[in-house]
Amino acid sequence: MxxxxxxxxxxxxxxxxxxxxxxxxxxxxxxxxxxxxxxxxxxxxxxxxxxxxxxxxxxxxxxxxxxxxxxxxxxxxxxxxxxxxxxxRGHEYLLHETEDAPQDQLEEGGTVETASTVEEHVVLAEDMRQAMQTLSDREREVLDLKLVGDLKFREIAKTLGQPLGTVTWLYNQGIKKLRRCLREYGTTE
Structure with missing residues (x-):
């Protein structure tokens, strides 16, 4: 929009x-x-x-x-x-339930996919879920705001009340972790 x-x-x-x-x-x-x-x-x-x-x-x-x-x-x-x-709730910390994490739907636009395509999507989604678990909460939040929220780094810094340098550092650290994890998952098959 x-x-x-x-x-x-x-x-x-x-x-x-x-x-x-x-x-x-x-x-x-x-x-x-x-x-x-x-x-x-x-x-x-x-x-x-x-x-x-x-x-x-x-x-x-x-x-x-x-x-x-x-x-x-x-x-x-x-x-x-x-x-x-x-x-x-008095600042109680809630457990992160990974099985409840939002997942993208595998079906694209109502088209039927082949079994191998669905399998590739499932493997990629599982690899991505595991890679996302390696991120700290702060890294995950910055990545979501940047990638899902499509915000600029300055907007993220303002939203989180963090210095711009901290936000860009968290983003870069998160991306590096994801790349490293996805490379590892790709080479273990």
Whole structure:
């Protein structure tokens, strides 16, 4: 969704057009879930906060200012809601359930894939899941914001309240770890 399309949708939502919520959800539902999941580390809580996020979006739609990147604005709201949930629970640390981590669907656009193609996707997804487990929480969060959230490093630094140098270092460290792990998995077959 472009900045212009989002601006039209959020203004429509602010005026009471609930169909605009569907458009925003379709464009950003997965992103919001991923951002929330990175913070709360629990599928059920991530689903609850994501649902609450879109309900809240109806209430705050009128506060969006066009000069702000809409993706950064959405991510900041979602992240703050997830952090609020953890604070509400007294900073309890939730166990990371890897089997609950968001997974990409293997079926592409409703087309039927061959068994070997599906097998390749499964192997790649499992290798990627294992590689992602080698990342620290901070590295994973930066990578998600950059790759899934499509934010610039400055926006990530602002969102996380971290210096720009720290954010770029975490990103580079995470990418190096992923490359190293995927190379190792590729050579063990």
């Amino acid at each position: 472009t900045e212009h399309e989002f601006y039209a949708a959020i203004k429509g939502l602010a005026k009471g057009n609930k169909d605009m919520l569907r458009a925003i959800y379709d464009a950003y539902g997965r992103l919001i879930y991923t951002i929330v999941y990175d913070v709360v580390k629990n599928r059920e809580d991530a689903e609850d906060v994501t649902s609450e996020f879109f309900i809240k979006l109806i209430r705050v739609a009128g506060t969006y200012q066009k000069k702000t990147s809409h993706r950064a604005w959405l991510i900041q709201i979602a992240r703050n809601m997830a952090i609020d949930l953890l604070r509400k």
